[in-house]
Amino acid sequence: MNRIRHNQLIQLISAQFKDIIRHPAVIFWGIIFPILMSLGLGIAFTRKSDIVRQVAVIGQEQNPSSAGPSSGTDSRMIMDFLRHHAEKMESNDTVSPAHRITLKDDKLGNTIFVFRQATWHQAMSLLKRGNLSVIMDESRGEIQYHFDPLNPDAQFTYYKLSGIFNETAVTASTDVILPLTVSGTRYIDFLVPGLMAMGIMMSCMWGMSYGTIDKRSKKLLRRMVATPMKKSYFLIALMMVRILMNAIEASLLFLFAWLVFHVTIQGSLLGLLIIFLSGNIAFGGIAIFVSSRTDNTEIGNGLVNAVVMPMMVLSGIFFSYHNFPDWSIPVIQKLPLTLLADGLRGVFIEGAGFTDVLAPTAAMLTIGVVFFSAGLKVFKWH
Amino acid sequence: MNPVIEVKGVYKSFKNVQAVNGVDFEIIKGQSVALLGPNGAGKTTLMEMIEGIQKPDAGEIFVLGRKWKGNEDTLHQQIGLSLQETHFLDRLSVRETLVLFASFYCLDRRRVDEIIQLIDLAEKSRSYVANLSGGQRQRLAIGIALLNHPKLLLLDEPTTGLDPNARREIWSILLRLKQQSQTSLILTTHYMEEAEQLCDRIIIIDHGRILKKGTLSQLLEAENGPKIIEFSLEAPAETNGFAPSRFQIQWAAGQGKGSVILSDIETELPEFIEFISINKLRLKTLECRRKTLDDLFIEMTGRRLDD
Ligand SMILES: Nc1ncnc2c1ncn2[C@@H]1O[C@H](COP(=O)(O)OP(=O)(O)OP(=O)(O)O)[C@@H](O)[C@H]1O
Numbered sequence: 001m002n003r004i005r006h007n008q009l010i011q012l013i014s015a016q017f018k019d020i021i022r023h024p025a026v027i028f029w030g031i032i033f034p035i036l037m038s039l040g041l042g043i044a045f046t047r048k049s050d051i052v053r054q055v056a057v058i059g060q061e062q063n064p065s066s067a068g069p070s071s072g073t074d075s076r077m078i079m080d081f082l083r084h085h086a087e088k089m090e091s092n093d094t095v096s097p098a099h100r101i102t103l104k105d106d107k108l109g110n111t112i113f114v115f116r117q118a119t120w121h122q123a124m125s126l127l128k129r130g131n132l133s134v135i136m137d138e139s140r141g142e143i144q145y146h147f148d149p150l151n152p153d154a155q156f157t158y159y160k161l162s163g164i165f166n167e168t169a170v171t172a173s174t175d176v177i178l179p180l181t182v183s184g185t186r187y188i189d190f191l192v193p194g195l196m197a198m199g200i201m202m203s204c205m206w207g208m209s210y211g212t213i214d215k216r217s218k219k220l221l222r223r224m225v226a227t228p229m230k231k232s233y234f235l236i237a238l239m240m241v242r243i244l245m246n247a248i249e250a251s252l253l254f255l256f257a258w259l260v261f262h263v264t265i266q267g268s269l270l271g272l273l274i275i276f277l278s279g280n281i282a283f284g285g286i287a288i289f290v291s292s293r294t295d296n297t298e299i300g301n302g303l304v305n306a307v308v309m310p311m312m313v314l315s316g317i318f319f320s321y322h323n324f325p326d327w328s329i330p331v332i333q334k335l336p337l338t339l340l341a342d343g344l345r346g347v348f349i350e351g352a353g354f355t356d357v358l359a360p361t362a363a364m365l366t367i368g369v370v371f372f373s374a375g376l377k378v379f380k381w382h
Numbered sequence: 383m384n385p386v387i388e389v390k391g392v393y394k395s396f397k398n399v400q401a402v403n404g405v406d407f408e409i410i411k412g413q414s415v416a417l418l419g420p421n422g423a424g425k426t427t428l429m430e431m432i433e434g435i436q437k438p439d440a441g442e443i444f445v446l447g448r449k450w451k452g453n454e455d456t457l458h459q460q461i462g463l464s465l466q467e468t469h470f471l472d473r474l475s476v477r478e479t480l481v482l483f484a485s486f487y488c489l490d491r492r493r494v495d496e497i498i499q500l501i502d503l504a505e506k507s508r509s510y511v512a513n514l515s516g517g518q519r520q521r522l523a524i525g526i527a528l529l530n531h532p533k534l535l536l537l538d539e540p541t542t543g544l545d546p547n548a549r550r551e552i553w554s555i556l557l558r559l560k561q562q563s564q565t566s567l568i569l570t571t572h573y574m575e576e577a578e579q580l581c582d583r584i585i586i587i588d589h590g591r592i593l594k595k596g597t598l599s600q601l602l603e604a605e606n607g608p609k610i611i612e613f614s615l616e617a618p619a620e621t622n623g624f625a626p627s628r629f630q631i632q633w634a635a636g637q638g639k640g641s642v643i644l645s646d647i648e649t650e651l652p653e654f655i656e657f658i659s660i661n662k663l664r665l666k667t668l669e670c671r672r673k674t675l676d677d678l679f680i681e682m683t684g685r686r687l688d689d
């Protein structure tokens with residue numbers, strides 16, 4: 001072929017696309033990494049495995065600390081109970097002897113308690129490392145439980161333990177429990193659209209901002225605008241390439257989630273498309289704005305982090321943002337990442353239709369256009 | 383004839399540096415001109431103002447008879463340039479990079495092939511830009527500058543940092559261009575030899591001002607101009623306390639070396655030898671050569687060009 005298609009835009013897109021995909025790291029961070037993350041988290045939260053909880057039993061010791069056990073405790077009652085009801089575990093030189101009680105439950109999974117004798121000091125350091133959440137001892141013939149009442153896991157352990165020691169423990173649920181594992185209600189169904197939203201944000205913010213700042217600091221922008229190149233084409237090409245990359249990444253993530261976890265799209269495909277595009281435009285616009293002035297990649301890193309980190313924490317990618325205080329929810333819901341993640345989840349798991357996603361789409365388009373225009377206006381080419 | 387570049391009373395300062403401090407010159411069509419000056423002289427700043435990248439604080443610049451304001455599109459079509467340092471996209475091949483820039487000028491692939499021949503990168507046309515040597519990369523930058531058959535070519539330090547071979551390859555590209563086209567050329571350099579080889583006229587600048595301009599022979603006061611004697615002594619000597627003489631010796635402090643300019647070598651050289659023996663010095667080396675731009679620069683500023 002002897003002619004270049006007379007199109008700057010196509011050449012700009014093709015050049016930037018090649019420049020991206022020829023970096024091997026792109027394949028890992030853009031494609032493999034989100035898939036690994038969904039695999040890891042998906043497995044962690046879908047397979048019901050045995051729950052193992054360590055419990056420290058404070059042995060004979062004097063302890064002056066007021067928060068510690070009352071002086072003269074020897075936990076004789078607890079140890080007697082364990083000798084009779086628990087199975088003794090093999091001990092070796094490094095680990096002190098322990099007892100094990102297993103609560104069998106077909107539906108909710110087994111819970112295994114491992115009781116180990118320890119001094120208060122040892123127990124505290126295990127607690128700080130997160131190896132145990134409940135400490136037991138005795139005072140005047142009564143069993144005492146030490147744990148953080150704000151920690152739900154410690155609470156759960158305490159309820160079960162107290163059941164065991166009061167001999168009221170249910171070894172198997174007698175209630176009728178019907179596990180909700182149909183698709184659309186599992187954690188993985190919540191997670192995959194969230195990961196997609198995060199992928200779009202990360203890829204726009206890091207890819208576009210870093211790339212632009214780098215080209216500025218290497219004087220490539222300066223060189224390019226010293227030709228008849230249209231400036232807006234350059235930025236449009238930048239966004240188009242990113243949308244293309246994100247489409248590939250999101251499709252692969254979905255394909256994987258569909259094959260491995262049977263994640264499905266319940267709502268409108270057209271709705272999904274416009275949510276996806278408007279999300280890209282929102283973050284593309286923000287990325288262009290963030291990278292419009294500086295030629296220092298360190299400053300760029302800081303700026304990108306300042307945008308990305310708060311949304312990562314607040315927007316409920318991994319866990320619902322409804323745990324945040326009520327007053328903050330309306331604010332959180334207006335963050336672009338929340339709009340995108342909620343929009344994608346709407347289509348994926350709630351079966352949202354085309355009209356349902358129009359509002360978030362419009363909001364994200366507005367964000368994108370406002371930031372893009374502001375960015376283009378102050379953009380430093382030299 | 384209309385000048386291709388007119389620079390009139392141009393000033394430019396950054397926070398606390400007066401980078402360009404009142405510069406006037408003209409360049410006529412087909413001429414090639416070297417801006418010669420040491421680091422920080424203001425060459426790049428001046429070039430970038432001519433290229434429309436920076437704006438002068440005061441003064442006017444006409445390129446091909448037009449001001450930059452409002453004529454960006456027309457001027458970008460007609461000039462070619464290479465910046466002091468540009469990186470292109472690392473993982474684009476030489477050909478792909480040229481194709482990208484060609485698309486900005488709506489050129490076809492035939493032009494890209496011509497350029498690849500011209501800059502002698504046929505063998506490397508499929509290599510990534512990241513894997514080119516310094517000289518090859520600089521040739522690519524010149525190739526990009528030449529894509530659109532520019533009427534005016536502006537090159538900022540096209541050979542700085544290159545070894546003599548790579549430098550000569552670039553010179554031969556530019557010399558061929560000079561023979562074959564009417565392109566006007568302005569380039570900046572630290573190297574006197576480069577200015578001598580490639581350019582009809584030379585403008586010496588320092589601290590943002592023009593120190594001297596003219597053709598090489600004008601600057602060096604023609605063929606029978608002054609000669610330079612460079613000598614070294616067997617033992618480093620005290621440089622003061624000599625019998626008074628009419629020679630103004632430039633001593634290299636503490637090294638037993640010096641130089642002196644002689645305007646009439648046939649009568650002055652014997653006097654110089656006599657001066658040496660009167661002072662009981664012993665010569666180790668003695669060289670005579672014609673004056674160069676370097677000497678001229680040292681004469682004017684007390685510093686060397688490549689410092
Ligand atoms: N963007 C800038 N901000 C601040 N100072 C600058 C800027 N650009 C140039 N200068 C200063 O202006 C002076 C002239 O710089 P310029 O780059 O034009 O010199 P030069 O002759 O090209 O030098 P070199 O041979 O090293 O390339 C220098 O003192 C430099 O520090």
Ligand SMILES: [Mg+2]
Nearest residue numbers: 425426427466
């Ligand atoms: Mg310079």
